[in-house]
Amino acid sequence: MARHEVESEVTGNVWKVLMTPGAAVSEGDVIMILESMKMEIPVESPSDGTLAEVCVAEEQQVEEDQLLAVVEA
Amino acid sequence: MHKVLIANRGAIARRVVRACHQLGLKSVVVYSEADAGAPYLEEASEAYALLGVTPKDTYLNQAVLLAIARDSGADAIHPGYGFLAENVDFAEAVLQQGITFIGPRPTWLAQMGDKVAARALMAQHGFPVFAGSELLTDPQQAAALAADIGYPVMVKPTGGGGGMGMVVVEDESDLANAMAQASAIAGSAFADSGVYLERYLSHPRHIEFQILADGRGNALHLYERECSVQRRNQKLLEESPAPGLDADQVAAVAQQAAAVCAQLGYDNVGTLESLFTQDQKVGFLEMNTRIQVEHGVTEAVTGCDLVATQIALADGADLPSQPPLDGFAMEVRLYAEDPDTLLPSTGRLAVFRPPNMQxxxxxxxxxxxxxxxxxxxxxxxxxxxHGDTREKAIGRLLVGLKAFEVVGVKTNAALLMSILQHPRFLNGQVDTGLVDAIRQNQ
Incomplete structure (x- = not known):
């Protein structure tokens, strides 16, 4: 089973987490939305599979390259 | 009016400080911990620190801002744009403290802030509107309305702005999801979680009209601004006059916009935003009840200091006379963002040297x-x-962008320069699809 780590591309904060662990995901599904400099930045699933972990909570600050979620394909 | 508190930050805070100086008014600025190094803190008469960094703790913190107004003896508040500029509760609280709110009356913030109500009001007064729905709750009702309007449709939050939370729906199978998504985003970002539908127009032109009004039934327009060059529904470049449109038609719509605002008894400044379709149909988009980011474009072609005029109108002054249109003006917005991914770029401005050019x-x-x-x-x-030809204004922006030294964050300067040199743009063929077309060809 392949494990895909989803990392933040920006420094910002977690605005909305749209999925919970265990959810079936398709490639491109939006797992959460980050906010940085008043921009919405959707975080998409890199593959089809299951959302194994959500590593951050809403309103949490995140740094560039910080682990956000894990998808198991 | 003697002393103005500026409840904002950045370029607009600095701009209002300058207008206050010109009018002989004292200026009071506020700053979050993140803005403690900003240049306008020393330019203002007084500066007050706000505890914290998040918008909620600082520039959206009504109680603290009102307390600073009281403590500093400010008799007027300028809300700038964004933050509390269109917040009805804040404007009412300011007035209740006996302080002048430099903006339209709260009733206009409320009426125009509700996008469905604003569209209905405009339609009542004979301003053209495109097909759209009332506020929606039931997905089945939405499906019927969307079928009437015709796909693709746009699901929009009624309390929104800046393009946030808008979702384009291509067919009925995506409608329920899109409504849930728009509503969830609206609920967390805006005071109102309601959504409505509008016909989605393919690559329209975004044309807006600058309005000045005195609240006594008089209003005039200061011509149009072309704002179609956008990415993610946010403006990148604005100009006046609008190129490549029928000037008589634009002038007629501008007159109509001013006439509706006069009939309504609107006051202070406002911007009526409209969409022009490729077959020259016009429809109301929204009315912004504040000074706009791009006000400088209109200042350049009219010679009218819009911020000073806004302050004077809030202090009860009469409307100025309508100035003639002088030359061509164009604005670009330099953003701290990656030119390839368009993602925001944070960091320290190790070098920041704006150009100084005629x-x-x-x-x-x-x-x-x-x-x-x-x-x-x-x-x-x-x-x-500004220049006596559009080409001269474009040339000046190109030289200015090239000369602008920024080290420490990425900027969109290269994207702006490629827009300014693109044949479609140079020919005046601007529409909301232009930036995507340029980026796809790179």
Whole structure:
């Protein structure tokens, strides 16, 4: 089973987490939305599979390259 | 009016400080911990620190801002744009403290802030509107209405702005999801979680009209601004006059916009935003009840100081006479963002040297050494060029962008320069699809 780590591309904060662990995901599904400099930045699933972990909570600050979620394909 | 508190930050805070100085008014600025190095803190008469960095704790913190107004003896508050500029509760609280709110009356903030009500009001007064729905709750009702309007449709939050939360729906199978998504986003970002439908127009032109009004039944327009060059529904470049449109038609719509505002008894400044379709149909988009980011474009072609005029109108002054249109003006917004991914870029401005050139005005709230945080928008500076031809204004912006030295964050300067040199843009063939078309060809 392949494990895909989803990392933040920006420094910002977690605005909305749209999925919970265990959810079936398709490639491109939006797992959460980050906010940085008043921009919405959707975080998409890199593959089809299951959302194994959500590593951050809403309103949490995140740094560039910080682990956000894990998808198991 | 003697002393103005500016409840904002960045370029607009600095701009209002300058207008206050010109009018002989004292200016009071506020600053979050993230903005402690901003250049306008020393330019203002007084500066008060706000505890914290998030918008909620600082520039959206009504109680603290009102307390500072009281403590500093300010008799007017300028809300700038964004933050509390269109917040009805804040405007009412300001007035209740006996302080002048430099903006339209709260009733206009409420009426125009509700996008469905605003569209209905405009339609009542004979201004053209495109097909759209009332506020929606039931997905089945939405499906029937969307079928009437015709796909693709746009699901929009009624309390929204800046393009946030809008979702385009291609067919009925995606409608329920899109409604849930728009509603969830609206619920967390805006006071109102309601959504409505509008016909989605393919690559329209975004044309807006600057309005001045005195609240006594008089209003005039200061011509149009072409704002179609956008990415993610946010403006990148604005100009006046609008190129490549029927000038008589644009002038007629401008007159109609001013006439509706006069009939309504609207006051202070406002911008009526409209869409022009490729077959020259016009429809109301929204009315912004504040000074706009791109006000400098209109200032350049009219010679009217819009911020000073706004302050004077709030103090009960009469409307100025309508100035003639002088030349061509164009603004680009320099953003701290990656030119390839368009993602925001934070960091320290190790080098920040705006150009100083004839025919070019730079508005920025930053100076060298400051740190760009993720808490506020990514706009570093506005460059506003004026010339007796459109080509001259474009040339001045190109030279200005090239001369603008920024080290420490990525900027969109290269994207702005490729727009300014693109044949479609040079021919005046601007529409909301232009930026995507340019990026896809790179």
């Amino acid at each position: 025919g070019l005005r730079v508005e920025t709230g930053y100076q060298e050494g400051q740190i760009l945080t993720p808490y506020y928008d990514a706009m570093l500076a506005k460059l506003i060029a």
